[in-house]
Amino acid sequence: MIARVGCVALVAGLALPRAVHARGCHETSDVVGYHHCSWFGVDWSRDADTPRLSFDIDYYFRHFEADPFSLGSAPLVATGGPTDFHATSSGEAWRVLVGFGHFVYTGVEIDGGSLDRVPRTVGTPVVEGLELAPYALAGVHLYERYRIAVSTELAAGFRYDDFEACNTSDCPDVSQWKPDVQARVRADVFIHPHVSLGIGYGESVIDSNERIFMVGISLHGRAMDGMY
Amino acid sequence: MRYPSLAFVLVLAIFTGGCYYKPASYSIDSQPFPGKRVELACLDVAVTLTDDALAPPPVLSYTFGNRCTHGTYVDLATIRVIGRGSDGSRVALHPHDPKHELAVLPIDGLWRGHEEIAYAPDPGPPPSDVCVELGHVEPDPAAPDRWVCLAASEQDGAP
Numbered sequence: 001m002i003a004r005v006g007c008v009a010l011v012a013g014l015a016l017p018r019a020v021h022a023r024g025c026h027e028t029s030d031v032v033g034y035h036h037c038s039w040f041g042v043d044w045s046r047d048a049d050t051p052r053l054s055f056d057i058d059y060y061f062r063h064f065e066a067d068p069f070s071l072g073s074a075p076l077v078a079t080g081g082p083t084d085f086h087a088t089s090s091g092e093a094w095r096v097l098v099g100f101g102h103f104v105y106t107g108v109e110i111d112g113g114s115l116d117r118v119p120r121t122v123g124t125p126v127v128e129g130l131e132l133a134p135y136a137l138a139g140v141h142l143y144e145r146y147r148i149a150v151s152t153e154l155a156a157g158f159r160y161d162d163f164e165a166c167n168t169s170d171c172p173d174v175s176q177w178k179p180d181v182q183a184r185v186r187a188d189v190f191i192h193p194h195v196s197l198g199i200g201y202g203e204s205v206i207d208s209n210e211r212i213f214m215v216g217i218s219l220h221g222r223a224m225d226g227m228y
Numbered sequence: 229m230r231y232p233s234l235a236f237v238l239v240l241a242i243f244t245g246g247c248y249y250k251p252a253s254y255s256i257d258s259q260p261f262p263g264k265r266v267e268l269a270c271l272d273v274a275v276t277l278t279d280d281a282l283a284p285p286p287v288l289s290y291t292f293g294n295r296c297t298h299g300t301y302v303d304l305a306t307i308r309v310i311g312r313g314s315d316g317s318r319v320a321l322h323p324h325d326p327k328h329e330l331a332v333l334p335i336d337g338l339w340r341g342h343e344e345i346a347y348a349p350d351p352g353p354p355p356s357d358v359c360v361e362l363g364h365v366e367p368d369p370a371a372p373d374r375w376v377c378l379a380a381s382e383q384d385g386a387p
Contacts, residue, residue, distance in 0.1 A: 193248040
């Protein structure tokens with residue numbers, strides 16, 4: 001029952017253009033040529049009204065190297081050892097994609113997370129950090145068969161990282177903004193015509209120390225995302 | 229922050245749980261396709277005669293689902309329909325399409341659809357039986373004819 005209600009809601013959402021078209025129209029016949037609120041194919045053909053829209057929610061893991069910095073000269077805790085500005089972060093990546101034709105897509109992505117491995121600095125140590133990274137995306141489906149789609153995409157944007165000595169407002173912190181362009185490959189397996197599970201891997205083309213791994217779930221407006 | 233997203237995903241997954249065509253099920257949301265069934269390369273097609281308040285008979289109701297995970301085409305525009313009179317005479321029936329809507333249209337993988345089309349002899353009274361060739365609803369020149377007859381005789385086979 002829930003699934004059926006959800007199905008109705010989903011179809012109603014996908015049919016928004018038709019609903020707008022038919023607003024205030026009282027249909028008197030379901031037969032082609034006699035209906036005047038609808039038209040042939042509107043409920044089932046991809047050419048009717050439904051764009052290739054996808055919403056992704058991914059969990060990402062990123063490895064990168066921060067630019068050298070220091071939170072201050074007075075250690076709160078003895079850090080010891082050499083400096084190491086390699087760091088890892090993880091969090092959620094929200095993606096909205098729009099397809100053009102059968103293979104090309106574009107969209108936006110916002111990554112938001114926290115640092116898992118913090119840089120080792122001179123002096124006051126980094127204890128935690130936050131990350132925000134918006135990107136514009138452009139990609140192409142390279143392979144689409146059965147329930148699998150393999151894609152490659154470019155993600156261009158910037159990465160904001162905030163390195164903090166503690167979690168209060170008066171703690172020393174350093175923020176870094178870095179432009180970022182990533183080349184990624186991604187594979188999606190459709191577990192449902194409107195839902196796929198995906199994994200992705202990317203490397204920055206302007207920073208050899210940055211890599212990202214993503215795993216998540218996608219909701220597609222078109223069955224099988226309009227795959228041929 | 230992660231838990232709301234997980235819940236959101238689960239809700240989406242639950243809500244989309246039944247909204248697609250299950251291959252060979254001949255049903256939508258547990259409602260069976262009405263009428264006689266024909267299995268094509270990717271399409272499961274069912275056809276039956278139906279009534280309509282405005283359209284004069286015969287009106288054919290087509291329900292179809294795409295078993296394949298890739299898209300295919302549905303051709304209800306050039307489908308051949310023949311009426312058989314009570315005296316055994318045969319006449320070709322033509323779809324009522326004053327707005328020229330009928331066309332060969334694509335359908336997504338694992339998706340389904342339904343259409344009702346009225347047919348009229350050229351000219352003449354409504355036939356007692358209607359035979360429709362469903363073998364080429366999914367366009368394939370090499371596919372064999374698949375005639376289905378409806379109404380009084382309720383017999384499948386070539387007209």
